[in-house]
Amino acid sequence: MMKLFGNKVDHPLADDAEVQRVLKDLPAQEASVALESAAAWYESLMATTEFRPERRLELLLQIDEAVLPHTRRLARDYLVTPRQTRAHEFRLWHVNHNYWTRLAAAYEDTLSRCRADEKVAAAIKPQIALLCARCLNACGGRLKWQQFRYGPITGELWTSAGEAWLEAVRAQVTDMRVNLFGSATTTPEAEYLRILILYSSSPDNLLPVEIEVAERLIAHLLPNFSLTDLARPENVYWVDAAKPLPPTRLARIPEITPTLRFYGTGSALDALGKLRANIESRGALPGEINFGAQYSPRLVMQVIDHLAACWSPKPPMRHHERRRIKSRMTVVGRLDAICLHLIGQGDDEGERAESWVVEDVSQGGIGAQVSLVGKDWLRVGSLVAMQPEGGSNWLVGIVRRFSRESEAIGIVGIETLSKNPTGHIADSQGLPTPVVLLDPPQEGGEVRVTLSIAAWEEQKPLLVDVGGHFWRLAPGTLVETGAGHVIGTCRAKRAS
Secondary structure, rough: OOOOOOOOOOOHHOOOOHHHOOOOOHHHHHHHHHHHHHHHHHHHHHOOOOHHHHHHHHHHHHHHHHHHHHHHHHHHHHOOOOOHHHHHHHHHHHHHHHHHHHHHHHHHHHHHHHHOOOOHHHHHHHHOOOOOOHHHHHHHHHHHHHHOOOOOOOHHHHHHHHHHHHHHHOOOOOOOEEEEEEEEEEEEHHHHHHHHHHHHHHHHOOHHHHHHHHHHHHHHHHHOEEEEOOOOOOOEEOOOOOOOOOOOOOOOOOOOOOOOOEEEEHHHHHHHHHHHHHHHHHOOOOOOOOOOOOOOOHHHHHHHHHHHHHHHOOOOOOOOOOOEEEEEEEEEEEEEHHHHHHOOOOHHHOOOOOOEEEEEOOOOOEEEEEEOOOOOOOOOOEEEEEEEEOOOEEEEEEEEEEEEOOOOOOEEEEEEEOOOOEEEEEEEEOOOEEEEEEOOOOOOEEEEEEEEEOOOOOOOEEEEEEEEEEEEEEEEEEEOOOOOEEEEEEEEEEEE
């Protein structure tokens, strides 16, 4: 059929009144609904070729800005809202991850059109620095949400981010400052570095909330980092922007290409040390850093220590030699189930044990491959009980590293906490409380105890029957908070 109006764009957003309605409605919608709506608009804009390039980009930028407060609110809800069901948590994750993936794809599509058509490139040229920065910022959001579930991180993400940065290089705008959102200024290179440094900082060893804190610290310290084509000793990481590869430590010189870049910590380590000293002396977080939520100084200092180890010119060394093996071990997760298995009631009342494939062992821990089907509890900080194949003794450990090879297969690194743990139902002032003792109690000595977060109260001693003898365990130092449990030290005394 012949079009009567050849210049008419067949898309809802071709009408200015509809655009204004959408931009007004998105901020007023419920956050997750708004992000789903925005993601659908991005896809529809990618699917049409009738918009002028500069108008398509303008619409992308406007919708991106309209839902920005929603992205921040949902991220805060995902990270700090207590007592979420697993289904609700996954729903939050899926909405956010899908949003950032669609947004990054829309900006990347615009850049691809620029490379393919000189007329499009000319139309977009005044906005090219902002486009590259927004594209890289969206890639960073996508990476962070993938890291919240520990991957998998595909090569396609590194290609997308690399191409956005290379486009800024070709346009000679890598260092051009742009207003990313409101008054916040950045450069395409800073946004690229933010992605590279976060990945280089071993987020697979951090809890999601710690990943968020790490990203905020990295953003604050970005002026201390820079990309260079020089392989200097202080530039301990490299990345090839044209290849689908993540940034890598400079253990050896990579293949030299025009798109190869190096980066080091510059003065970031010194700045990180001063920041930690400031927080420790004041007992409070500095006001000049926007953490996005209220976090304890202790949590932030733990993340600072982690970043310092990752950014050191010398990589963190293993305390114990790792040996490659292939065997199986029986594993139980979650504190209550672990306690019942150690007591000997696990087969009757506890959660069913699983079989994991051990890939390497050391004196201090175990590396294993695990099926992720039904493992909604598994994350960095999860407590596990392990029984090596052919053995009768149980070990207790904590997951320190977690990454997904695919949606179905994960790789975990487990630190062994105890080789002779015991499970007990303790008396906490009349309340039965599952506990795991990581050490045998000795009169007047300290014993490490694992129990639920809610059960740890400094003023409430625990009464525990160990081998027919009652011990009173007085809570002392809280050592670590994990995924649904705490580890603390208690002073042991025989009960009369």
